[in-house]
Amino acid sequence: MLHANSLTPIQLPNVATVVYEQLRRQILGGALRPGQQLNIRQIEAQLGVSRTPLKLALERLQVEGLVSIHPRKGTFVTIFSPHDLRECFEVRIALEAQALRSAFDVQNRALLAELTDLFARMDSYFRNEATWLDELVEFMDCDRVAHVRMIEMSGNARMKEIYEHANVQGYIAVFGMRFSYSDTLQTQAEHRAIAAALHAHDRDALLVSARTHLERAGLRAVQRLSQHNGGEL
Template sequence: MPPSEETLAERAYRLIEDQIIRLVLPPGARLTEQELAARLDIGRTPVREALQRLVNDGLVVVFPRKGIAVSVINPLDVLMALEVRSALERLVAGAAARRANAAVKAELTELGERLVATAATANVDAFMQLDKTIHRRLGQTAANPFLVRALAPLEAMARRARFYFLRDDDLAPSAELHRAVIGRVVAGDSAAAEAASEALVDYLRSGIKRTVVGM
């Protein structure tokens, strides 16, 4: 099978994860394999496999004799996850700075500029998709599959929390902090890239705390 070809289970996972992260399937929503299979036009077996992965990621919970539900968003859990993500993202940024070639540097620079421009339009969906693309590209550039796999569920949790806690004034500062990370990676300065990555996660952490206090 070509590497780019998705299995049905992978497609089901991607689609369900996306709907959970964007809150189309909100926290606490009850799920059934049959309903999800109909919604996605995918068989129940791939949906069952996808749900098991989502349980492992912490996005879905199973209640004995009560069924399956989208997990609630606990700010404390998100903040603890961000502590771990901060350490892993530093490793990604540092490795990417050491390994990025000229073509990757140009691509990352363009993505950073697009993110800043998208922030100005207040298009949250487009912004979050670009954010995901940037982090995926940095992970690919870091060239450490173990690191990427460890980060994946933490990134999913963080993206969902951002949709949930997002404030109107969050996009532009976040975009600039992303651009700062990219700038350090492009410069090949691994220590500065790690510091910029930590500053980005710190901003996300403080934004969640700020929003929770204002609720």
């Protein structure tokens, strides 16, 4: 949070953040495909920004593992193997389990209410097969926030930092591959189990349901990735 009397450089970081967010969304949304080279000049022109904020944004994306910058060759959207994905999910499982274990001592009502709301919203999507793809981006956004909130329940800021980094890789790969409709139904059911455990304040059920969800989500993601382009995106 910014203090009213603190002095912070405004212009550059803000533009970089905006660029970062736009590019990130393009990658997560699948508009920029894994393996695709980013045309820096074109992006500069399209966004109407100079090289410096774009560079800052790309560096930040590289830290998150979303792009790979190869000097003299170019900047590419990262390609993931099923192995990368499996690792991502293992990290997620370990972190989420630890976060939830400590979370139940916190009993943060506001957070619980927000999570309940997020899960209810996710459960309301995909009622129609014809339009479900349109809802996928929104659903995935909710999903991401819900998982981050569960980490936040632990009150451990470092864990959240590590998590956001690990989560993104799995996230983009899953997203880029596009879920099938039946994947979304399974995800919704798994979420309902988590929501029920949250609602009941049942710590054991929460740990089991969250773990089950991530394990199954990981399997689905690896399976989808393996089906695409012979194992690599």
